[in-house]
Amino acid sequence: KAGVTQTPRYLIKTRGQQVTLSCSPISGHRSVSWYQQTPGQGLQFLFEYFSETQRNKGNFPGRFSGRQFSNSRSEMNVSTLELGDSALYLCASSLDPVYPQHFGDGTRLSIL
C-alpha cells in the first residue's frame, strides 16, 4: 500500500509570493491533516479535512488555506509569503482523526 505522498519535496519562494502544496493520502483514508513543523515551535496543527469539508482549524492566519477533493487528495495554499513561513509542511492521513495518522515526508518551504 502506497504511503502518503507530498509534492513537491522542496520549494524556494520569495516574500509576497504564494505557494500551493499537494498531498495524496493513503488509499481509503478520508481524513487529511496539515501541520507546520519548525525547530522552535515543533508540530503545529493547521487544519483537517474529511470528505471535502474542513472540520478543524488551528491557530494560523487566513493566509493559510486548504481544500480537499472528492478523491481525498488535498492541497494547501499559503498567500503573501513571509520569512516566518519557512518550515517543513507535513500532511497526515487517517481513516478518521481517532485513528492513527500516517505522515508524508513533507514539503520543505524556504522563503528568501
Next chain:
Amino acid sequence: GESVGLHLPTLSVQEGDNSIINCAYSNSASDYFIWYKQESGKGPQFIIDIRSNMDKRQGQRVTVLLNKTVKHLSLQIAATQPGDSAVYFCAVLNTGNQFYFGTGTSLTVIP
C-alpha cells in the same frame, strides 16, 4: 486546549540498553495517544498507540505506558539499536479531535 511536553529534549543511551522517553499532557479528557519516530529528512513514523481504557500496550521492542492519574505517557524501547536514533514525539488527541504534539526527544544510541 491541550499542552503536551516531553521531559527531556535529548537522551543518549548505550546500544543494547533500554530507553525510556516521557511525555506529559494537560487535558484529563484526552483519550487517544500516539508515539511517533522521526528520522532526519523524513516525516513522523507511527510507532504505537494507546487508548485511555488501557494503561499498557506492547509492540515489537516497544511498550507504551499510560498513567491517567498523573497525565503521563512513556515509551520504552527495549535493547536499543543504532537504528533507533531519531526524534520521538508523543501526540495527544483532545476532545476537539485535534492532535497536539510534544516538542520531541532526540534519542542518540551510542555504539
